[in-house]
Amino acid sequence: EADIYxxxxxxxxxxxxxxxxxxxxxMGHDKMYWYxxxxxxxxxxxxxxxxxxxxxxxxxxxxxxVSRIRTEHFPLTLESARPSHTSQYLCxxxxxxxxxxxxxxxxxxxx
Amino acid sequence: xxxxxxxxxxMSVQEAxxxxxxxxxxxxxxxxxxxxxxxxxxxxxxLVIRQEAYKQQNATENRFSVNFQKAAKSFSxxxxxxxxxxxxxxxCAFMRALAGANxxxxxxxxxxxxxP
Numbered sequence: 168e169a170d171i172y173x174x175x176x177x178x179x180x181x182x183x184x185x186x187x188x189x190x191x192x193x194m195g196h197d198k199m200y201w202y203x204x205x206x207x208x209x210x211x212x213x214x215x216x217x218x219x220x221x222x223x224x225x226x227x228x229x230x231x232x233v234s235r236i237r238t239e240h241f242p243l244t245l246e247s248a249r250p251s252h253t254s255q256y257l258c259x260x261x262x263x264x265x266x267x268x269x270x271x272x273x274x275x276x277x278x
Numbered sequence: 279x280x281x282x283x284x285x286x287x288x289m290s291v292q293e294a295x296x297x298x299x300x301x302x303x304x305x306x307x308x309x310x311x312x313x314x315x316x317x318x319x320x321x322x323x324x325l326v327i328r329q330e331a332y333k334q335q336n337a338t339e340n341r342f343s344v345n346f347q348k349a350a351k352s353f354s355x356x357x358x359x360x361x362x363x364x365x366x367x368x369x370c371a372f373m374r375a376l377a378g379a380n381x382x383x384x385x386x387x388x389x390x391x392x393x394p
Contacts, residue, residue: 198380208317208367210384217380225381257323261380266313266373269323 170194173258173270180248180277188243188273190258199241200267203227204255216241248277280305282372284385291360292393298345299355299388301370307331309375312346312353313382318366326368329353331375357390365392 171192180186192199201214202225212225216235230252231245241260245252255274259267281304291297303312314326329337329346336344341358357364370385 200381208387208389210369210387212381215381259323263380266311266325266328266371267382268325269315271322 171258171260171268171270173256173273175273176271177274178276180275182247182249182277184248186245186248186275188256188258188275190241190243190270191239192241192260192268192270193239194260194262194268195238196260196262196268197238198261199235200259200261201225201231201233201241201243202257202259203229204257204272206254210257214243248275250277253277280307280372280374280383282370282383282385284368284370284388286388287386288389288391290391290393291357293360293362295360296356296358297360297390299357299368299370299390301353301355301385303351303353303370303372303383305351305372305374307374307376311373311375312344313371313373314342314344314353314355315369315371315384316364316366317369317387318363323369327355360392362392362394364390366390 174189199216202210211227213229214233216222257272258270261267283302310331312329316326317323327339345354367387371382
């Protein structure tokens, strides 16, 4: 079944560690996105990609980085995690103007 | 810049009753798309309904319908016969209808609780 997958679902990690949040989709969508969702549930776009080898920063400045080497894969990396990075991260993909399909999210806690 | 405003942070409704969630937006574009998304507690965000701005007819999906007022830049969601499973955060979102410009702009959300 075509879908979008995020792993891990939950992650608790110590300050200073490097982490990668995985996002993969099987729908063949060209466009992929990362959102950060704060405790008040607001959604902030932090990265997006319109295709392989194309990545852009979103509206909210983030210390994370992304890569898009394959159409189906859009991982997000934090080189050195800090408590301020504690949040929920949502990955999404889309085809043209139909709207997004979201993953289940990764809830990250940095201690 | 596009902005989306949801003025109701929280709402509640009795099971089987009808509730309307408000959304207004600001844009200088003449053609665009509007969406309502639902995010149940600890679950995946899903698309509820989609409206194309150039279509005057209001979109409907089973118990969910919208009241799209283009001149007023208003896009409210009506949920009829509310069910316990409708309890969720609801986000209104805007997308420009330009090739290559498919970023969604979200409102701040409305938390809906359906009371048994």
